[in-house]
Amino acid sequence: MKRLTLPTLLLSSLSSFAQKAPSENFVQYAHPLVGTAKMGHTYPGATVPFGMVQLSPDTDTIPYELNGKYNPKVYEYCAGYQYADKTIVGFSHTHFSGTGHSDLGDFQVMPTTGPLQLNPGTADQPEKGFRSRFSHQNEVAEPAYYRVKLDDHNIVAELTASNRVGMHQYTFPQSDQAHIILDLAAGIYNYPDKNVWTFVRVENDSLITGYRQTNGWARTRVEYFAMAFSKPFASYGSRNYSKKQVYRGFWGRFDQAHNFPELAGEQLRLYFDFKTTANERIKVKMALSGVSMDGALRNLRAEIPGWDFEAVKRQGQAQWQEQLGKVVIESPKKVDKENFYTAMYHAALSPTTYMDVDGQYRGLDQNIHQAKGFTNYTTFSLWDTYRALHPLFNLLEPKRNADMVQSMLAHYDQSTLHMLPIWSHYANENWCMIGYHSVPVIVDAVLKGVVPADQAQRALDACVATAHQKRFDGIGYYEQLGYVPEDKSGSSVSKTLEYAFDDWCIAQLAKKLGKSDIEAEFSKRAQNWQNVYDQRIGFMRPRLADGSFRQRFDVLSTHDQGFIEGNAWNYSLYVPQDPATLIAKMGGEKKFVPHLDSLFTMDLPDKFFAETEDITRDGIIGNYVHGNEPAHHAAYLYNWTNQPYKTQARVRMILPKMYRPTPDGLGGNDDCGQMSAWYIFSSLGFYPVAPGSPDYALGSPAVHGATINLENGKTFRIKVKNQSDKNVYVKEARLNGQKLTRPFLAYADVVKGGELVFTMAGKP
Numbered sequence: 001m002k003r004l005t006l007p008t009l010l011l012s013s014l015s016s017f018a019q020k021a022p023s024e025n026f027v028q029y030a031h032p033l034v035g036t037a038k039m040g041h042t043y044p045g046a047t048v049p050f051g052m053v054q055l056s057p058d059t060d061t062i063p064y065e066l067n068g069k070y071n072p073k074v075y076e077y078c079a080g081y082q083y084a085d086k087t088i089v090g091f092s093h094t095h096f097s098g099t100g101h102s103d104l105g106d107f108q109v110m111p112t113t114g115p116l117q118l119n120p121g122t123a124d125q126p127e128k129g130f131r132s133r134f135s136h137q138n139e140v141a142e143p144a145y146y147r148v149k150l151d152d153h154n155i156v157a158e159l160t161a162s163n164r165v166g167m168h169q170y171t172f173p174q175s176d177q178a179h180i181i182l183d184l185a186a187g188i189y190n191y192p193d194k195n196v197w198t199f200v201r202v203e204n205d206s207l208i209t210g211y212r213q214t215n216g217w218a219r220t221r222v223e224y225f226a227m228a229f230s231k232p233f234a235s236y237g238s239r240n241y242s243k244k245q246v247y248r249g250f251w252g253r254f255d256q257a258h259n260f261p262e263l264a265g266e267q268l269r270l271y272f273d274f275k276t277t278a279n280e281r282i283k284v285k286m287a288l289s290g291v292s293m294d295g296a297l298r299n300l301r302a303e304i305p306g307w308d309f310e311a312v313k314r315q316g317q318a319q320w321q322e323q324l325g326k327v328v329i330e331s332p333k334k335v336d337k338e339n340f341y342t343a344m345y346h347a348a349l350s351p352t353t354y355m356d357v358d359g360q361y362r363g364l365d366q367n368i369h370q371a372k373g374f375t376n377y378t379t380f381s382l383w384d385t386y387r388a389l390h391p392l393f394n395l396l397e398p399k400r401n402a403d404m405v406q407s408m409l410a411h412y413d414q415s416t417l418h419m420l421p422i423w424s425h426y427a428n429e430n431w432c433m434i435g436y437h438s439v440p441v442i443v444d445a446v447l448k449g450v451v452p453a454d455q456a457q458r459a460l461d462a463c464v465a466t467a468h469q470k471r472f473d474g475i476g477y478y479e480q481l482g483y484v485p486e487d488k489s490g491s492s493v494s495k496t497l498e499y500a501f502d503d504w505c506i507a508q509l510a511k512k513l514g515k516s517d518i519e520a521e522f523s524k525r526a527q528n529w530q531n532v533y534d535q536r537i538g539f540m541r542p543r544l545a546d547g548s549f550r551q552r553f554d555v556l557s558t559h560d561q562g563f564i565e566g567n568a569w570n571y572s573l574y575v576p577q578d579p580a581t582l583i584a585k586m587g588g589e590k591k592f593v594p595h596l597d598s599l600f601t602m603d604l605p606d607k608f609f610a611e612t613e614d615i616t617r618d619g620i621i622g623n624y625v626h627g628n629e630p631a632h633h634a635a636y637l638y639n640w641t642n643q644p645y646k647t648q649a650r651v652r653m654i655l656p657k658m659y660r661p662t663p664d665g666l667g668g669n670d671d672c673g674q675m676s677a678w679y680i681f682s683s684l685g686f687y688p689v690a691p692g693s694p695d696y697a698l699g700s701p702a703v704h705g706a707t708i709n710l711e712n713g714k715t716f717r718i719k720v721k722n723q724s725d726k727n728v729y730v731k732e733a734r735l736n737g738q739k740l741t742r743p744f745l746a747y748a749d750v751v752k753g754g755e756l757v758f759t760m761a762g763k764p
Contacts, residue, residue: 024328025321026320026321026324026325026328026341026344027142027143027317027320027321027324029324029334029337029338029340029341029342030142030143030320030324030338030341030342030344030345031141031338031342031345031661032044032045032141032142032143032146032345033083033139033141033663034342034346034660034661034662034663034665034666035098035346035663035665035666035670036079036081036082036083036663037082037083037084037662037663037664038618038664038666039076039618039619039627039666039668039669040098040663040664040665040666040668040669040670041078041079041096041097041098041099041100041669041670042079042097042098042346042666042670043056043079043080043081043095043097044056044057044081044139044141044146045057045081045091045095045141045146045159046144046145046146046159046160046161046166046316047144047161047349048144048161048162048163048316048319048320049319049320049323049348049349050163050348050349050350050351050352050353050377050400051161051162051163051164051352051353052163052164052288052352052353052354053093053094053161053162053163053164053165053166053286053287053288054093054094054095054097054161054349054352055091055092055093055146055159055160055161055166055167055168055286056079056080056081056091056092056095056146056159057080057081057088057090057091057146057148058077058080058081058088058089058090058091058092058105058108058186058188059077059080059081059082059085059087059088059089060077060082060085060087060089060123061089061120061186061187061190062074062076062077062189062190063190064189064190064191064192064194065191065192074189075100077102077188077189078096078098078099078100078101078102078188078189078669079095079096079097079098079099079102079188080092080095080102080104080105080188083136083663083664085123086123086133086134087121087123087126087131087132087133087134088110088131088132088134088148088150089108089110089120089121089129089130089131089186090108090109090110090120090130090131090181090183090186091108091109091110091157091159091168092104092105092106092107092108092109092186092187092188093106093107093166093225093286093288094106094107094223094288095188096350096379096425096672097346097349097350097670097672097673098346098666098669098670098671098672098673098674098675099381099669099671099672100669100671101189101217101432102188102189102217103187103188103189103214103216103217103218103221103425103426104187104188105186105187105188105189106187106212106223106225106288107182107183107184107212107223107225107227107286107288108182108183108184108186108187109168109180109181109182109183109284109286110130110131110132110180110181110183111150111153111155111157111168111170111172111178111179111180111181111282112130112132112153112155112178112179112180112181113153113154113155113172113173113175113177113178113179114153114175114177115177116177116179116271116273117129117130118130118181118239118269118271120183120186126152127152130181131152132150132151132152132153132155133150133151133152134148134149134150134151135149135151138151142317143316143317143320143324143345144160144161144313144316144317144319144320145158145159145160145313145316145317146158146159146160147159154173155170155171155172155173156170156171157169157170158170158171158309160309160312160313160316161312161316162303162304162312162315162316163303163353164287164288164289164299164300164303164353164356164357165285165286165287165288165299165300165303165304166285166286166287166288167283167284167285167286167304167309167312168283168284168285168286169281169282169283169309170281170282170283170284171279171280171281172274172276172279172280172281172282173276173278173279174276174277174278174280175275175276176275177273178273178274178275178276178282179271179272179273179274180229180233180271180272180274180282180284181269181270181271181272182200182208182227182269182270182271182272183269184198184200184210184212184267184268184269184270185198185241185266185267185268185269187214187216189216189217191215191216193215193266194214194215194216195212195213195214195266195267196213196214196215196266197212197213197264197265197266198210198211198212198213198264198265198266198267198268199211199262199263199264200238200262200263200264200268200270201261201262201263201293202236202260202261202262202263205232205233206228206229206230206231206232206233207226207227207228207229208226208227208270209224209225209226209227209293209296209297210224210225210227210263210293211223211224211225211293212225217425217430217432218425218426218427218428218430219428219430220366220427220428221426221427221428222290222362222427223288223289223290223426224288224289224290224291224292224293224295224296225286225287225288225289225293225296226286226287226289226293226296226297226299226300227284227285227286227287228284228285228300229272229282229283229284230281230282230283230284230307231274231282233272233273233274234273234274234275235258235259235272235273236258236259236270236271236272236273237257237258237259237270237271238256238257238260238263238268238269238270238271239257239268239269240263240265240266240267240268241267241268241269242265242266242267283307283309285300285304287299287300287303287304289356290354290355290356290361290362290426290427291356291360291361291362291368292368295356295358295360298356298357298358299356299357302357303357320345323344323345323348324341324344324345325709326344326396326397326708326709327340327344327396327680327684327706327707327708327709328706328707328709329683329703329704329705329706330703330704330705330706331703331704332704335660335661336683336702336703338661339655339659339660339661339665339679339683340679340680340683340703342661342665342676343659343676343677343679343680343683344676344680345676346670346673346675346676347389347392347673347676347677347680348673349672349673350379350381350672350673351377351378351379351380351404351407351672352377352378352379353375353376353377353378354376354377354378354379354407354426354427355371355375355376359371359372361376361427362426362427363410363411363414363427364411364414364415364424364427364428364429365414365415365416366427367414369410369414371410373406374402374403374406374407375400375403375407376403376406376407376410377403377404377407378407378424378425378426378427379424379425379672380404380407380408380421380423380424380425380438381423381671381672381674382421382422382423382433382435382437382438382441383422383423383432383433383434383435383437383629384629384671384672384674385441385671385672385673385674385677386437386438386440386441386444386691387629387632387633387674387677387678387688387691388632388674388677388678388681388687388688389672389673389674389676389677390404390440390441390444390445390691391444391677391681391688391691392677392680392681394444394445394448394450394747395708395710395747395750395751396708396710396711397711398445398448398449398450398711399711401445401450402445402450402451402452404441405441405442405445405446405450405451405455405459406455408420408421408438408441408442408462409442409455409458409459409462411424411429412462412465412466415429417469417471418465418466418469419436419465419466419469419471420436420438420439420442420462420463420466421438422435422436422437422438433564434472434473434491434494434495434498434564435495435498435499435501435502436463436466436467436469436472436499436502437498437502438463438466439463439466439467439502439505439506440501440502440505440691440692441691442459442462442463443459443463443505443506443508443509443691443692444505444688444691444692446459446509446512447508447509447512447692447694448694448747448751456509456512456513457513459509460506460509460510460513460515460518463505463506463509464506464518464522467499467502467503467506467522467525472495472499473489473490473491473495474488474489474492474495474496475499477489477545478495478496478499478525478528479525481531481545481547482528482531483496483528483531483532483543484496484499485542485543485544485545486542486543486544486550486562487544487545487550488545490560490562491562491563491564492532492542492543492562493532493540493541493542493561493562493563493568493571494562494563494564494565494566494571494630496528496529496531496532497529497532497540497571497574497575498574499525499528500525500526500527500528500529500575500577501526501529501574501575501576501577501690503522503523503525503526503528504522504523504526504577504578504692505577505691505692506518506522507519507521507522507523507525507526508692508693509692510522526577526578529574529575529582530581530585531543532562533572533585534549535585537555538572538586538587538591538595539555539568539569539572540562540568540571540572540574541553541562541568542561542562550562553568554568555567555568555569556568556569556604556605556623565625565628565629565630566625566628566630566631567623569599569623570599570623570624570625570628570630570631570634571630571631573596573599573631573633573634573637574630574631576633576689576690577690577692577693579637579640579689580640583637583640583641589641589642589643592641593638593641593643593646596634596637596638596646597646598622598623599622599623599624599631599634600621600622600623600624600635600650600653601622602622602623603622604620604622604623618664618667618668619658619667619668620667621653621654621657621658624654625668626654626657626658626667626668626675627658627667627668627669627675628668629671629674632674632678633687633689633690633697635647635650635651635654635699636651636687636689636697636699637689638650639697639698639743639744643764644698644743645729645730645764647697647698647699647700647743648699648700648728648729648730648764649700649728649729649764651682651687651699651700651702652700652702652728654682655679655682655683655702658675658679659679681696682699682702683701683702683703684701684703684706684708684718685698685699685700685701685703685718685720685730685756685758686698686699686745687699694746694747694748695744695745695746695747696744696745696746696747696750697743697744697745698730698733698740698743698744698745700728700729700730700758700760701718701720701723701758703718703720703723704720704723705717705718705719705720706718708750710751710753712751714751714752714753715753716750716751716753716754716755716756717754717755717756718755718756718757718758719755719756719757719758720757720758720760721757721758721759721760722759722760722761723760724760724762726762727760727761727762728760728762729760729761729762729763729764730743730758730759730760730761731759731760731761732758732759733756733757733758733759734756734757734759735749735754735755735756736749736754736755737755
């Protein structure tokens, strides 16, 4: 069999795309700077769809602790960049997009001129370090490309990337004192003693390799690199800023600070010296690997063998053009296209590739594995993304989501606990958030035919084993009592509700496979949500181990009330698997509809905002918290009443309030694409209220039309008649000419291809 080289494959892929490329340039509408202000927590740098490298500027380095206590300011820097900042401290190669916690920030590179300085300086006095002031007027951020002028050094920095390689292009002034600094001590969230060890090997005067081991959110993370320069450096050196005394042995006899070929320590910073002419460009390539330094070198040579920066940028933007073109929308307003394609961009930033070009990757067991027949992925923020992001992948790119499921099952195989990932990244499980939400991702993919049928039983076994994992907080009580008691485990109501939804998903898969015993067990567990519903007050409420409801209770408070990232108002609506029964328990439609109305219209007390750092007024409408996920489905619940028109009005109200094409245009953390996936679905006119269900709930399309280019070669066309900002109500919806009599749309009907026609009106 003839083996094609990667450049050949890239050219073949781009040529194939060019033959069917739509005429419109979608890349122009996607703005990476959206969400970089306030709490969006996105990064503006260069990456490709689901890329392993996220090469982006960091505007500050924030210590996790200040005077021995947690530093609340670190929350602002989850992605390393804040739009309000005036300085850049460097360009690092790994970032999360839109998370509420962070890690990463590996291998920070900074070009400088003038006398060498190896400390970063401060935001107030950048001239005392290597950081630099910058202006947004001299900043450009596009998919796969970033550019900024570093004012203090008179250097223009440009960034682009392939999947596993970041490429820098620095335009220097004339200088006899030009430097490129490699900071191996820096990182996003500088935990105390986060750096365990770093090693650097100077291979020659234009190539270095090494690795960094960290103990942060991921407690055992090892990342390898290979770094190449387009111009040989004249000299180099390093400093070790470790505060610990480490045994040096006989190495102490050498001057390791200058031109020494092997360097090791906990807190290393290196510098490489050059002499430059005016407007001379020095390029740097940094390849990553989770496997080895040799793996990083192979990635470097396979993906970017040459030095043509513009060609790499073009290839990256061609990948984005193809990715964004999976949905082609129609709208006379540029802002609609900017919002939509920015959401499409953010929805394709994670999960991220986590394997070398030869298929090797580091597993959860810290051993090296070979991915056979699938691409291995990492960065699974599942508490967020099971809701809409993975259902979006099932629709737009089922092959990729099938690989993500395979990655989760590989995680399960490598786990000594025999459990699926909760929140995992870089061969680590960090146990963040609650529930076992790999389950709805896997079940939804299997039931929709995305995962091969011969993998269904393996998937069910992994889901069942995970649901029986005793290390989940309160799960033993949940199985014994039918709920998690608050006096035994905090956030007990949220845990009960989320476990119950995951259990419902398992029951659906067991039913599909004819496993009646498993179906019966988990169908019963799925009803446990009813055990924390207090009929007397009409809200979910924490119960104690003795069976009583806790007396001290505030339905508006988010603090110590049995909930996580929400309050009783938001979580009392969290029964996506069975809204009809929830509505009946809450008194039927006559009581439920006014209750749901109140969620969007009430005024919250100031104490609500004072209690939590991750909810701002920007992300809230009434008491509906769009900036957090538990109520993302709430606007669609009117579809289970006789007033579905209120879903249509609510959705069209939320869209412009929570999404704008500006740096502060996200009403909360993007959460690895979940916020963006909500926008994509909702603006098209439907939403997956319950992953694992065969149906979408209809809303109100905000576009004037759309064509979904399905992976199976078919298209699903959405036409919208009488569309306007005032005509938010759906007068009629027809699927392939047949009038829909219920406000629901089957996934199977979409992937078959066809046409959905909405006729809009200004009144219900």
